[in-house]
Amino acid sequence: MGNPSITIDAARVDNVTGHKNMLQLIQLRWIAVAGQFFTIGVVHFGFDIPLPIETMLAVLAALAVFNIASMVRWRSPKEVTNRRLFVALLVDVATLTAQLYLSGGASNPFIFLYLLQVNLGAVLLTPRATWTLVGISIACFGGLALYGRPLPLPLDQAGGLSSPYVQGMLICFALDVALLVIFITRIGGNLRERDARLASLRQRAAEEEHVVRMGLLASGAAHELGTPLATLAVILGDWRRMSPFMADRELLQELVEMQAQVQRCKTIVSGILLSAGEARGESSVKTTVCTFLDELVGEWRSTRPVRWFTYDNRFHEDLPMVSDSAVKQMVCNVLDNALEASPNWCSLEAMRKGGSLVITVTDTGPGFAPEMLGQFGKPYQSSKGRPGGGLGLFLSVNVARTIGGTVSAHNRTVGGAVVTISLPLAAFTLEEKKTYGR
Template sequence: MPHFPTDTVTLLQSPQPPAATRRGMNDTTGRKNMQQLIELRWIAALGQFATILVVHFGFDIPLPLKPMLWLLGGLVLFNAISVLRLRTHPEVTNAELLVAVLVDVAMLTGQLYLSGGATNPFVFLYLLQVTLAAVLLEAWSTWTIVAITGACFAGLALFGRPLALPLDHDRGLWSPYIQGMLLCFALNAALLVVFISRISANLRARDARLADLRQRAAEEEHIVRMGLLASGAAHELGTPLATLSVILGDWAHLPSFTSEPDMLQEIEEMQAQVLRCKSIVSGILLSAGEARGDSPAETTMRTFLDNLVDEWKVTRSVSSVDYRNRFGDDLRIVSDSAIKQMVCNVLDNALEASPTWVGLEAVRDENMLRLTVTDRGPGFAPGILQRLGTPYQSTKGRPGGGLGLFLVVNVARTLGGSVDAGNRADGGAFVTVTLPLAAITLDEEEEGIDAD
C-alpha cells in the first residue's frame, strides 16, 4: 500500500503532534538530564579517587582503602550500566532519575561512613544532591531526597567512624579540616554552576518545545474551523452553480446568441468558469470526506508536476511561466489533491505579486522533493518573513487575507516537510517547499521507474 495522505482536511484535522514529536517531548529533557547526572558521576568518581589518595598518602591520615575503593568501583560500575541503559532505552522517567540520585546519595553516605562520618568536611556534598533533586525531580521526589539525606546525616553522626584528625582549626588554611571544607565548597560551587546551568537550559528548551506544540495545536484547530466553514459553503454553492450551468447551456442554444460569435464565446467562457467553480466545490467536499470517488490515481512525480503546471496555466491569466522539472529519475506516487492545492496556492500568491512572470523549479535533493516558486514582484516585507506561516499576515490589505502561506506551511509540516521564504537579490521573492519523498511516494519495492 502507498504511504500517502488522502486529502488536505484529513491531514489538518488532528491537533495532536506527530507520534515522533510526542515521544521527543517526553524523552528529550529526561534523557539530557540523565546524561548530566552520568557526567557528574564520572567527575565524582575521579574526585573521590584523587581525594582518597591525597588524604591517605599525602596527609598521612589512615583510611580504610579497600572498602572505600570497592565502593568507588561500585559507583563506576553503576555509571557504566547507566550509560548502556541510556543508549538502548532513551526514555527516562522521574522514577529513574530518582533512583539515580538515591544511588549517588548511598555511595556518598558509604564513603563518608568509612572516612569520619559527620565530622568529614565533605558531608556538605549532600547539599549538591538536594539541589540537583530540586531541579531534576518532581516535588514529592525532591522532598524524599531531603528526608533521606537528613536521615543519612543523622546516621553518620551516630554511627560514623571518626578519623584521627588533630584539633587544629586555629591554624586557618593550614588545618587539614579547613582545607577539606574549602575544597568541598569549591567543588559544590563549581559543579552547581556548571550542571545547574546545563539542566536549566534543558528545561528552557523543553518549555520552548511545549510552547511551539501549543501554537501548532491552536493553528491546526483554526484550520479545522476553516475546513468546516468551507464545507458548509460548498454545500450552499452547489445549487446556484448548477442553476447557472443550466441557464448558460440554454443561452448557448438561443438564436440571438448563436448568431453572435462574440457573445457565444463569452458564454462558453462563462460555462468554463462555472465548471471550474463546480470542480473546486467538489474538491472541497471530497477533502471534507464527502462524495468520495474512486481511489486516488497512481502516477509518477514528473507527470504529476507537469500536469499540475499545465492545468494551472490554462486556468490562470499568466503571461510567462518558467517551469523547470529537474527531479531526475522518476518515482511512482499517488496523485493527491493536498499537494496539488498547496503548490497552486503558492503559484497563485506569486502570480498576484508578479502578473507577468512566475517561476517554478522542481529538484530532488537526496530523499527530499524541493519545489521553489519565484516571482518578480515587490518581495516580502521583513515582518511577514519573521512570522511566516502565521494566519492573517498579509500585505494585500484584504479582510481575511494572509491564509495562503498559513495553509501551505501547515500542509507541508503535517507531511513532515518545511517551507522557507525570502527575497531574491535581483528583485522579487521565493518560496521553497521541501517534502520528504517517503511521505509522497509508493513503497520502495515499487519505485525506480525511469523517466520517459
C-alpha cells in the same frame, strides 16, 4: 493536545530532555569518581591520615560500575522517567554516605556535598521525590553523626587555612559552588529548550486546529455552493441555445466565458470535497510524480492570467503516486501568491534531492517584508492589506508539515522572492512507501 501526533511529539521531547539530564548526572558521577579517588590518595598518603582505603576503593569501583551501566542504559531508547532520575540520585547519596561513614562520619568536611544532590533533585525531580530525597539525606546525616567512624582529624578551626578541617571545608565549598553552577546551568538549559519545543508544539496544535475549522467551513460551503452552481450551469446552457445569444457573437463569447468560469468554480468545489475525503474513491487517479507536476502546471497556466511563466521539471523518474489534491492545492496557492506579486513573470522548478521532492517557486515582485519572513506561514500575515490575507501560505505550510515536509522563503538579492517546498517522497509515492515501510 487533541492531535495524537502532537502528543507523541511532546512525549518524545520530554524523553529527549530526560536523556540529556541523565547524561549530566552520568558526567557528574565520573567527576565524583575521579575526585574521590584523588581525595582518598591525598588524605591517606599526603596527610598520613589512616583510611580503610581498600573498602573505600571498593565502594568507588561499585559506583564506577553503576555509572558504566547507566551509560549503556542511557544510550537505549527507553524513557528516562522521574523514578529513574530519583534512583540515580539516590545511588549518589548512598555512595557518598558510605564514603563518609568510612572517613569520619559527620565530622568529615565533605558532608556538605549532600547539598549538591539535594539541589540537583530540586531541579530534576517532582516535589514529592525531591522532599523524599531531602528526608533521606537528613537521615543519612543523622546516621553518620551517630555511627560514623571518627578520624584523627584536628578540628582546630582557629588555625585558619592551616587547619586540615578548614582546608577540607574550603575544598568542599569550592566543589559545591562550581559543580552547582556548571550542572544547574546545563540542566536549566535543557529544561528551557524543552519548554521552547513544547511551546512550539502547542502553537502547531493550535494552527492545525485552525486548519481543521477552516476545512469544515470550506467543506460546508462547498456543499452549499454545489446546487446554485449546477443551476447556473443549466441556465447558461439554455441561454447559449437561445437565438438572441446565437445571433450576437459578442454576447455568445461572454456567455462561453461565463460557462468556463462556472465550470472552474465547480472544479474548485469538487477539489474541496475531495480534500475533505468525499468521493475520493471515484476521483483518485494513479499517476507518476513527473506527470502529476506537468498536469498541475498545465491546469494552473490554463486557468490563470499568466503572461510569462518558466517551468523546469527536472524530476525525470517514473515514480508512481496517487494524485493528491491537497498537495496540488498547496503548490497552486504558492504559485497564485507568486503571480499576484509578480504578474509579468514567475517560475517553477522541480527536482529530487535525496528522498525529497523539492519545488522552488520564484518571482520578481517586491519580496517579503522582514517581519513577514519572521512569521512566515502564520495565519493572517500578508502584505495585501485585505481580510483573510496570508491564509494561502498558512494552509500550504500546514499541508506540507502534515506529511513531514517544509515550506521556506527568502528574498532574492536582485529583487523578488523564492519559496521552496520540500516534500518527502515516502509520504505520497507508492514505490517509496514500500521501501520506507520495510
